[in-house]
Amino acid sequence: MKKSLLILSLITLFLGFKANAQHEQLIKRGDYTLVFLNNSEIITEELSQNITNTFFEVYPKMVAEYNPDATKKVTISIDINYKKVAISGNGKILLGALWMQQHPEDTDLVTHELMHIVQDFKALGPEWLIEGLADCGRFQYGLNNAAADWSLPSLSSFHSYKMGYRVAARFLLWVNKYKESTTIIQLNTALKYNTYSADSWKEITGKSLDELWALYLQNKDID
Known part of the structure; x- marks a missing residue:
């Protein structure tokens, strides 16, 4: 989704959410x-607290490592009318x-x-890469990944880095471990400042993207 359309969609969704909001908390640590908003009675207080704790535990660490200029104020909304899983943008x-x-x-x-939110990319790069980097952050x-039964998948013959998310994250972590330990940070930086291109892989690792994937197929261990 283009950035302008994404922001417009978020504005529309949040305006609708605010109209139906039942509970709003402003929490500062x-x-x-x-800013925690919840218009649903089906979400338990325990789950709301776990989401809040997750924000304050992980977000400052992400900001420190990837983008010290990222916003320090974030809104998390839970909406009974939003039928998909999640969407984010603009804090x-x-x-x-x-x-x-x-x-x-x-x-x-x-x-x-x-x-x-930490990435705060100035332009849209390849979707597979953006989502793969975000799952690197989750990894x-x-x-609570183990309790959620979330893990990086074992490499299969039908996989491609273009699948994004966990498949791409596993590949990116492999590149970071075996080829260049700053690959993930450098890719995030390149996307943030709109300097990313197909040549970025060779500039960072000395290998093209497809060359790296071929090597990954031969040595896929990241443990």
Whole structure:
């Protein structure tokens, strides 16, 4: 989704959410502020607290490592009318209440979305890469991945880095471990400042993207 359309969609969703809002909390811990909105009675207080704790535990660490200039104030909304899983942008995260009710252990869904907020990319790069980097953030900082049965998948013959998310994250972590330990940070920086191109891989690692994938197929261990 183009950035302008994404922001417009978020504005529309949040305006609708505010109209139906039942509960709003403003929570401040140190330099960070969370605006927590919930218009659903199906979300337990325990789950709301776990989401809040996830924000304050992981977000400052992400900001420190990837983007010290990222916003220190984030809005997390849970909306009974939002039928998808999650969307984020412009310092706001919208979560589907039904998804969270059915998957109460999936609180690191918030960690993934917080990574997008920290990234604050100036232009849209390849979607597979953006989502793969966000799942790298979930893998690195996630607090409840095991309980949510979330993990990086074993490499299969039908996989491609273009699948994004966990498949791409596993590949990116492999590149970071075996080829260049700053690959993930450098890719995030290149996307943030709109300097990313197909040549970025060779500039960072000395290998093209497809050359790296071929090597990954031969040595796929990241443990």
